[in-house]
Amino acid sequence: MTAQAADRSVTDARATPLLSVENVDVVLGRGWRANHVLSGVNLAVRPGEIVGLVGETGSGKTTLARTIVGLVRPRSGRVVYDGAETSRLRGGALRRERRQGHVQLVFQDPLRSLDPDLTVDQIVGEGLRIRGGLDPAEVKARVIEALRKVGLDAGLLSRTPGQISGGQRQRVSIARALAADPGLLLCDEPVSALDASNRNYILRLLGDLRDTLNLPIVIISHDLSSLAGIADRVVVLYRGRIVEDGPVSQVFSAPKHPYTALLMASAPSVKHDRPLSVHQLRRTDADPAVGRELRVASACVFAARCPFAIDACAVQPDLEPVAGPAANAGGDPWTAACHRRQEWPALARDRKQ
């Protein structure tokens, strides 16, 4: 698997994404309870790429991850992994695909996602044992190898999750995913339960895994700043829609969607030198009240919170390429879904700090 992945990246790193999510709509619940969780989401992950998926609680980040691994079925659109449409699989075919372990999910809170009664050995090797085809000695060797990749000692094998530290638990979760020899790693808030030092350790580990195994990784986070040191591309979700998607360095130096800018301005920092303050990006009492036309389902998802909304925002904008010299510098596409993506930065600078 790894060798194949490495091979692919050499031949056509730009052309074919390993994973593509195409125009996916997800609706959870039925009838009056129906909740449109994802609308027209497109996402491509290429070999060896780290993609950061950012958004607040309820923006659909976790649902997107669950859709990719086949735990949630999209109402429309498709998920393609390595040329095969995985969102179509049902029953036995879905089970077989899952047991291949191509896409592995690392969950948010290791204390709750790891069985407290199992030892590290059992947790990391469980998937391999269920998949079958390996004798116990091989399983053991793979488990120790997976632990080594995340910097853990084989001495932890007989411990339970309660007997190791929070940072070590998150590394065990990653080792569990790696033991399946995945082609893609999906990490759902891998660092939000950790302190700053452990957070950096885990992020660095994920970066190393990408470098050594050429493993593509999707990191879901509500915190933009934790992606700054590691991701290649960032995708910003707001209420089930992608509002901005582009190379990290460009998006972070001049965000084109007001929500991305608000996220950046809200992140706490030990330095006080933000280009824009949160007050310049939030609606205040001085702003005119949000009209009814901006509160309907067809309006821009961010319009009701956006201080720059105009009448045109009553229609949800599509993701469109960002124009300008900065956009073309990297060669990677950069898109934003905002009618006023050209005007709002200047308007924001004129607002009261």
Added chain:
Amino acid sequence: MTGKPPPDEVLRIEDLNVAVHDGAATAVRGISLSVHTGEIVGMVGESGSGKTLTCRAALGVLPKGCHIERGTISFEREDVTQLSPRGWQRLHGTGIGAVFQDPSSYLTPSLSVGSQVAEVLRVKQKLSRRAAHDKTLELFTAVGLRNPALVFHQIPAELSGGMLQRVMIAIAISCEPRLIIADEATTALDVTIQAEIIELLKDLRDQRGLAVLFVSHDLAVIRELCDRVVVFYAGEVVESGSVEEIIEQPRHPYTQALLRVASVGDYQRRELEVIAGQPPRVGAEITGCRFAQRCPAAIDACRTAPISLAKLAPGHQARCVRANDPELAGVIEAEMAAR
């Protein structure tokens, strides 16, 4: 300790030791700190550094098996160290309010949030049903909940995490306490909501002259909110001072390391540094500096004798033998970048 404390001192903790595991180990060692009216004091440190135990001691709600071994806690210059449970009950809400990390676990899921705030007012302030209702709406407005009349009748599941935290803050300030203790009150929230709650706490401090003791493991959050900061490591205070001084000129190697791993917020690609090693076990007996085993700048003198908190400047203290060594910062930088 000499002379009379300033008149506006709300909370004072003096040389506090807290024992855990029924006295088998000491988890908090010789902590001293004070909080004044209109001041926000931050406590920062890794998990297990004794921040939460210190808070709980100051609230009179230490968990089972823990007790105060030594030291005093005074609230508004009155010794409350040996206060009876009834005495604490009188103080809770009216003297000291508390806000914790996970708001949904402190509210009854099946009752409207308004009725839960009103209940506090009826019990603590002996308000009538009507007056409690009106006061609750007033509080909801004060904590920035839009449409308070609607929120009053909603149950916790119908509100977002940020709104629930505002409800918890409304409960904490409902009986007009002079001190709020907030333990990781913004940790579970989205960054946009966290920024709003930080502003709310600052506004409440400004408008009501509240004193706030704010606990966080994130120095960046402390920077945004606090006036003074106390840095905890393995149950001890290793450095304390004004936020500006601690951020601009940290003197203890642990504080310097914490700053290097904290969020910088400049969004430029940079090295992700880590503090190598693990903190000592709770209650471990160590001669000398408790951080020495992880410290990139440790020398022999660090391990031979206990190190006291030394005054470096007015209001700035650090527990490090090399605190005045001009080469210290350079050593830490070189060692951490190399790892």
